[in-house]
Amino acid sequence: MSMVTFREALRAAMDEEMERDDSVILLGEEVGQYNGAYKVSQGLLEKYGPERVRDTPISEEGFTGIGIGAAMAGLRPVVEWMTFNFALQAMDQVISNAAKMRYMSGGQFSVPIVFRGPNGPAEYLGAQHSQALQSLFAHFPGLKVVAPSTPADGKGLLKASIRDDNPVLFLESEMMYGLKGEVPDGEHIVALGSADVKRPGKDVTIVTYSKPVRMVLEAAEALAAEGIDAEVVDLRSLRPLDERTVYDSVSRTNRCVVVDESMPFASVGSHVAWLVSHNCFDELDASVELVSGEDVPMPYNHSLELAAQPSILKILEAVKRVLYA
């Protein structure tokens, strides 16, 4: 085990995959000479050269589509979006091309590509740079969507994503790049579609993923101090979704809170809450609660922007509602 930052874990994943397979290339804005807007790709240009680590102009639709074409022709591109907010410029390429190519060609073409970058609210970035956009991507069959919460999961899931033969949206978070965690030494792969129980407990299941996992674990400690033993399920992968692990947990605890920093309307969180309500109906002792981002654009003011996001207090209140406490 080594103690590394989330950023270093992601870099190691790309480095190892580029080392073992020369069809893996990296392209995006500032990934090369600048060493990455968030320094995730630091050193890769020096090691692999400009043919494999390619700086692009600010042309998201263009370089996203170029990555898709290269993938259809046999490469395994990793496309870095400086943030997922800018991916909106490239949505047509992801949705109409990457997600559909296999289906509309009757299975003739696959698109082995990873789109990665920071997603979700950071701090003081305002409405256009602080969006949690996972629900848009998760809506579409043909895409895989992955959202790790720890350096170990980040590394293992990114390696699995690069080896996957499908388009994978890999969601990181600006607020997580500097966080440290233990990462197993040597080859470390985490299969897509496997959730992880980050904290076992018996009184209530809290289902979450990505950055909020850390907050939920803190909330669970606060609950423990009050004698409430929460189980925390980290989805890790939104598509495919490991429903089994969630249902197994809920059938033990009989109560469920979903925590998701995206906005609540037609979101990953609301869908998971519906799945649990529908599939665990007989096991549930209370209706499922959803703690989401507020249904507003992200404001700049720090107090307001914190109020727009899930918080420990909101999580504690939701847990108490499902416990009738």
Next chain:
Amino acid sequence: MAIGKKERLGAQIEAEFLKKMLLIRRFEEKAAQMYGLKKIGGFCHLYIGQEAAAVGALAAIDLGRDYTVGAYRDHGYALACGMDPRGLMAELFGKATGVSRGKGGSMHFFDASRHMLGGNGIVGAQIPIATGIALKCHYRKDGGVVLCWFGDGAIHQGSFHESLNMAKIWKLPIIYICENNQYGMGTDFRRVSSVTDFVVMGDSYGIRGTQVNGMDVVEVFHDVGEAAERARAESTPVFLEIKTYRYRGHSMSDPAKYRTPEELESYKKQDPILILKSRMEESGRLTAEAYAALDSECKSTCDDAVKFAEESQEPEPSALYEDILA
């Protein structure tokens, strides 16, 4: 192996061009008829009038190592690549034997073995895809070039401009072909373009354009051949504007009232099949009997394709959930 325009092509290759153009013409007429009979639904964009572009261009490259990526008016490219009319007609009918298993339809013909990557439905969105394939060719140094087709309607999309810029800075071997049939759906290109001479559209990106007479298959063959060799030898993007004309509306539901009957008639006099046929007849390389036999062969190929499509099975219900993920 580009050859000068003055050099005469062999009689065999001219006959091949004639046959392919006739096959496309008859296939499209049959598709229109089947559409009228409601055997084919949805959007169906016919290639009639533009046959010389696909046939000449695709004969000028080697699909063993090269690639072609087109937009939604794709029947002509598919036939010019040598795809089986049976599988294509079955695809139009939505049958399980269709080239895309009946799940693509008119706008989504694909053939991985022939490096034919669509058949893409969103205007201009195939241009970055084609550019990415050229990136692969460049990265692998495999000698491949890419033909990237789009219409005059797509040239104002950001995808075109973003792609040309990156193809130039990265020296990608790709031939961008604006197949200018003069109407983006119902809109005359002159009404919505800041320039009427599209060859200048590459100038901002340091890519000089060349105009090609799209009504003469031999000229298209020569010009695309030269462009492909240049793209290959110099590893560079090249831009061609192939001037052509579609006889039918944008799609089957379009009566094309935005143009005059006189305009249509004037283009029908420069019909690409007529031009080649006359030239071959005048030089004694084609007899009326031989032409009639060729035409009859193409018609029966299309009749056979319809029969095949009619008799093919519908996709199994289970096909609904197949081919989503690899």
